[in-house]
Amino acid sequence: MDVHTGPANASPAQRPSPRRRVAAAVALITLVAAVVVVAWRLVQYPVQLPLAVLLILFAVVAAWTALVRHGIRRVLAAIGVVVTLAATIALPDVRSFALLAVVIGLIAISTAALKVAVAHDLAPATATRSVGPASYGVLLMNPWSGGGKVKRFGLEEKARELGITPVVLQRGDDLLVLAEHAVAEGADVIGMAGGDGSQALVADVARRHHIPFVCVPAGTRNHFALDLGLDRADVTAALGAFGDALERRVDLAMLGDRVFVNNVSLGVYAAIVHSGGYRDAKLATAEELLPDLLGPDAPGFDLRFARSDGAIVRSADIVLVSNGVYRLNSHKGFGTRSRLDAGVLGIVTLTVNRAWDLPALIAAEVSGHLDRFPGYQEWTTREFEVDSGQPLVEVGVDGEALRLPPPLRFRSLPGALRVRTPIDAPNTAPAAATPVGIRQVVTASFRVLAGHPAR
Structure with a gap:
């Protein structure tokens, strides 16, 4: 039986093929074109474009408020969403959605070409x-x-x-x-x-x-x-x-004596999954439950655990324990794991306290610095434990709804x-297969274009 490993150091045999070099050129050209189009639009309309961004941000806050409130406040917030979006569309010189479609198309082409150009070299070495x-x-x-x-x-x-x-x-x-x-x-x-x-x-x-x-x-x-x-x-x-x-x-990973291949969720998602109507009407069920789960009067979740620095946390809106580490700080490859052989659990916790936390969370994720959001924590460990004062804790194990007695003990099986x-x-x-951040994207593309491995 032949033994293979993933990409290693550069050698003549590993130099990028002409196809990959062309793809790198396409990735760079389309990326630059997208930036130029946005910059040109911003120079032409220096006030309207930032104003449109602010209006969209306000719409996001209003939508979040509508989700986590009951009664008249939900109605007023929903009206605010409609009015804000209508105002955005009505802005002078910001109605050229065809231009937005062009930018999105250029970015999509750049992303697809980038994958062809650099994926071969970025994949981690795997035996x-x-x-x-x-x-x-x-x-x-x-x-x-x-x-x-x-x-x-x-x-x-x-x-x-x-x-x-x-x-x-x-x-x-x-x-x-x-x-x-x-x-x-x-x-x-x-x-x-x-x-x-x-x-x-x-x-x-x-x-x-x-x-x-x-x-x-x-x-x-x-x-x-x-x-x-x-x-x-x-x-x-x-x-x-x-x-x-x-x-x-x-x-693999274990929760008690049960193996899971992806992740275990606790908190908001687990509570929604346990609802009787979730399977048949996911969005409607989430809309109905979110005010009681994340609204200003929500009691919070009794989930107690120790962070990587040893600090004891007594509540979180979301706790995600995964078999391996998910990429959550970039849209490229978002929600997937770069490898399944690192021998660790990935731990992510999220707490959102106010309506204004949502745009801050979105801004942190878009910028690729989700770790800067105060309510977000992420670390790795071999073992993890979650306790609770509840007799049974609602969990979602690889998407399956369960209720298990605490403490919940997790461990990796490398x-x-x-x-x-x-x-x-x-x-x-x-x-x-996808680089993180604009600097790595540009660097990897230029290296392949010059005839060198992406890293």
């Missing part, structure tokens, strides 16, 4: 090895996940064609029992076609029996598949991991899972 086909591969399938993707993509038939044994869940089946039975019957590679909660259950079986795991993105969001570097749009392509494939080790992915899959998460 992988080439492996042969599974002797007895078993793929468990949840036919209800992702609105019925198993049936829509014909996964059962395609699996049989490739010599993979499909096991389709029926009403009343226990997924854990089926996975254990597959291993007992001799499966040397086991996979799951379904959502992230199901992925975690089957991945834990693979971990405990020391056999490789295959992730088939047949759920709704498929965040684990995205961060493994799979193409979520091409569901059947993931079946290639049962043939000649690449294998690597990735981390390199616990052997994962197989198709050789021709992207095998790189968006956060790993």
